[in-house]
Amino acid sequence: MSGLSELVGVLKAAGEDTRLRLLALLADGDHSVKDLTEILDQSQPRVSRHLKLLADAGLVQRHAEGAWAYYRLAPDGQGANLARWLTARIDPNDPERQRDRMRQTEARAEQQALAAAYFAKVAKSWDLLKTLHVPEAAVEAAVLAELGGRSVDLLVDLGTGTGRMLEVLAPAYMRGVGIDASREMLAVARSRLAASKVSHAQVRLGDIAALDPAIGPADVVVIHQVLHYFDDPGRMLAQARRLLKSGGEILIVDFAPHDLEFLRSEHAHRRLGLSQEQMNGWAAIAGLEVLSMREFPSDTKDRGLTVCLWHLGDRNTTEQSNA
Ligand SMILES: C[S@@+](CC[C@H](N)C(=O)[O-])C[C@H]1O[C@@H](n2cnc3c(N)ncnc32)[C@H](O)[C@@H]1O
Incomplete structure (x- = not known):
């Protein structure tokens, strides 16, 4: 009232x-x-x-x-x-409304073209990485399954890129927020979310290495193929932990340890995969606990990479529920 x-x-x-x-x-x-x-x-x-x-x-x-x-x-x-x-x-047939819609579509197409120009620069690495990955569909289905059919209140996707995780996980949250440092990636994400009618998610420009805790408190934080770009993934995890509400969870997808040094020299990777032992250590320092880990070996025999899915929980909550 x-x-x-x-x-x-x-x-x-x-x-x-x-x-x-x-x-x-x-x-x-x-x-x-x-x-x-x-x-x-x-x-x-x-x-x-x-x-x-x-x-x-x-x-x-x-x-x-x-x-x-x-x-x-x-x-x-x-x-x-x-x-x-x-x-x-x-009325969708109102002439002024129709003209606005047409210009809106053109503006989005222009953004797509700009983003495409950016992707053109990194296309080589994306194509190569795709052949090194397991099929994305298997990992995406596993990430969704990890949420067990729930619909949480707030899900935050760190390093959201083109917003694919926000799209895949759309049935599992009421509100979604994606953060990324690349305007070009975010332009594609906005178009993708609009095209797939995911109106309950928004994406924002931001540095995930210096997160504003006011973005949270989140029930779930997703970090999909991002941690290997950081020298210190543990610091990133601590940042992510600050966004979580008590009892919150973090889903991480990244490579298992590998020896493809060229990914570092040619494709901006900093870490050559993350081990279970490292993840346990980083999680503990950040007040988190690794609840489960699944591996997805590459289906390409030559130079294949294994992808891992880690499910982390708030350690205080897991300790309380075990007591
Ligand atoms: C390999 S892409 C992964 C995108 C998306 N998570 C996915 O898996 O489809 C890595 C993303 O992390 C973003 N990124 C890297 N460093 C970042 C930072 N400091 N802050 C925000 N985003 C960052 C990049 O812009 C890029 O979009």
Whole structure:
């Protein structure tokens, strides 16, 4: 329930042509101010002013990412309800709406092309690594199975890349957050999540080596093929632990120890796989415990890598439940 003047304020914020168009665009997924400016073909200060009014009224949420800002529909509250109610009633055949949609699709295609240019640079390593992996599908199914059919409140995917884990695990969480340091990877992730209609996940630019604990508290943290890029995976684990709520869990997918030195010299790997012993040690220091580990040997005979899936739990909770 709200006071009359508060309600009038929310209605006034939504009751304007450009602002209604913005709400309709944001109902379809997160957008940067830059995207929205291009789609609406209006000046950036003008679009920012409209967005600020919508945010002040609780209709949308702003998330700053370095020099850029992203907007999304507010996830809850009176403004969120009104925004969803209104946008569901806009005729999809309205000519202005159709034009906005078309420009939205074009903007996404441009981002995909930019990201593709980035991937083109690393394409060699991705292709090579794929032949060294076990089939991704087996690992992905195992990660989902590890959550045992539950749907947790908050799942955070560290080093989310193109957002594949957020997509695969979408049935297992109510809210998903992916963090990555690459704008190009995040552009692909945003498109992927929008295309697969995963509206309960968002991705953010961020350094996972210096995590803001306010991102949590998370029930589950996922770290998929990321730790080997860090000199000190234990430090990363301690960071991840800070995001967890009591009783939370961490799922890690990474390579078992290997001797492919060229992955270090040519593909930016720092660690040549992670051993069970190392993982036990890092986990203990971070206040975690390894609950289980599964191995997925390579199905390529030549120079194959084994992929491991570790399931870690909060040590305090496991000790209490064993007592
Ligand atoms: C090999 S990709 C894995 C992506 C994704 N987890 C997956 O398995 O599909 C590693 C990702 O870690 C990200 N990354 C590396 N260092 C990072 C850092 N310090 N902060 C945030 N992301 C980082 C990279 O940008 C990249 O997207």
